[in-house]
Amino acid sequence: MNVPFIDLGLQHESMRHELDRAIDDCIRHSAFIQGARVEAFEEAYAAFAGVRRVVGCGNGTDALYLALKALGMGPGDRVVLPANTFIATSESISMTGAEPVFADVDPITNNLTPSGFKAVDGAAVKGVIPVHLYGFPARLDEFLNPQSELAGRWLIGDAAQAHGAKIDGQDVAGLATVSTLSFFPGKNLGAMGDAGALVTNDDALADHAAALRNHGRRSKYFHDFEGVNMRMDELQAAVLTVKLHHLPRWNEQRRSLAIRYREKLAGLSGLSLPPPETEGTVAVYHLFVIETDQRDALAAWLKRHGVATGIHYPHPLPTQPCYRHENPDLSRFAVSMNKSRRILSLPIFPEMTWQQQDHVVEAIFRFFDDKKAH
Numbered sequence: 001m002n003v004p005f006i007d008l009g010l011q012h013e014s015m016r017h018e019l020d021r022a023i024d025d026c027i028r029h030s031a032f033i034q035g036a037r038v039e040a041f042e043e044a045y046a047a048f049a050g051v052r053r054v055v056g057c058g059n060g061t062d063a064l065y066l067a068l069k070a071l072g073m074g075p076g077d078r079v080v081l082p083a084n085t086f087i088a089t090s091e092s093i094s095m096t097g098a099e100p101v102f103a104d105v106d107p108i109t110n111n112l113t114p115s116g117f118k119a120v121d122g123a124a125v126k127g128v129i130p131v132h133l134y135g136f137p138a139r140l141d142e143f144l145n146p147q148s149e150l151a152g153r154w155l156i157g158d159a160a161q162a163h164g165a166k167i168d169g170q171d172v173a174g175l176a177t178v179s180t181l182s183f184f185p186g187k188n189l190g191a192m193g194d195a196g197a198l199v200t201n202d203d204a205l206a207d208h209a210a211a212l213r214n215h216g217r218r219s220k221y222f223h224d225f226e227g228v229n230m231r232m233d234e235l236q237a238a239v240l241t242v243k244l245h246h247l248p249r250w251n252e253q254r255r256s257l258a259i260r261y262r263e264k265l266a267g268l269s270g271l272s273l274p275p276p277e278t279e280g281t282v283a284v285y286h287l288f289v290i291e292t293d294q295r296d297a298l299a300a301w302l303k304r305h306g307v308a309t310g311i312h313y314p315h316p317l318p319t320q321p322c323y324r325h326e327n328p329d330l331s332r333f334a335v336s337m338n339k340s341r342r343i344l345s346l347p348i349f350p351e352m353t354w355q356q357q358d359h360v361v362e363a364i365f366r367f368f369d370d371k372k373a374h
Helices: 008-013 016-028 036-049 060-070 087-095 114-118 203-212 234-244 247-265 295-304 321-326 330-340 354-373
Strands: 053-057 078-082 099-103 125-128 154-158 178-182 196-200 217-219 288-291 343-346
Touching: 008 016, 016 234, 036 053, 036 196, 036 234, 053 060, 053 203, 060 087, 060 154, 060 178, 060 196, 060 203, 078 087, 087 099, 196 203, 203 217, 247 288, 247 354, 295 343, 295 354
Parallel strands: 078 099, 078 125, 125 154, 154 178
Antiparallel strands: 053 196, 178 196, 288 343
């Protein structure tokens, strides 16, 4: 049996008629860039997340850049982020002229915590970007504590992998000053191309970001300031609106698969599982990431047995060539460095069958049994 890492073809086939109608509507009306369909999606996602405003844009990196610029980030400012995340989080900071400052992550949750923030030099730090990595909520309430060292600094939530994740009944996207989303095709809510959005309860910030994404204008040929071209396509908005109706069910299917993985792999010596959801948190399992000292051997074994896997992420950001000029002390990122050698993402997607999941689990058990025999 072959088990793909994700099967978008199967997902799209299941809603073929809905998608065909939405795309045909765009073609018939020659509606292609940031119009009524983008506005409709923004309103629909705002209702889904329980927030005031959603500002659609070209992709998740655009969303981060727009959020940071709308908050006034620029040269001389520093923004703290986790060492274990995709480079979009750090490069969006650099795009504004600000400086990314890496911090290590929590060994249990894989997320940035206030203790990680304490370990960095807080001078000139204007903001912090906790990433809800793998769809597991970072505890933003801990960052929002008035007694925290973060008081007076902007909190930007990177929710690119956490569509619908919750803390104490609230969508994580609405808990930060501003949060950002990616709708890359493989996300829990994925477009048929690139798309993204920023989410906020601050109307002034949303208005500024909306103008910024569209050449700094609020009406045609009248520009309040120089902006950028980071608009969302109408086609992508139409596709996302169709898919948004299915997202709650898809997230529950992911959670059911995660629970089943955890039950079937529990107690397996040599393997660590993702943390269980703590009281008040709802994870959405964009990825199901295990850890083992035999990661590369296990990945190769699973590939031979028809199981696709991934590594998210194999190289912590401070080790990337583009940041080596900073000569970072890698001992400051001991958790991230250790995890980068151990983490392995198993297949998990809403259309995954229990038979496919059982094949993955059985292959993992056979791997460890084979190692014991030798």
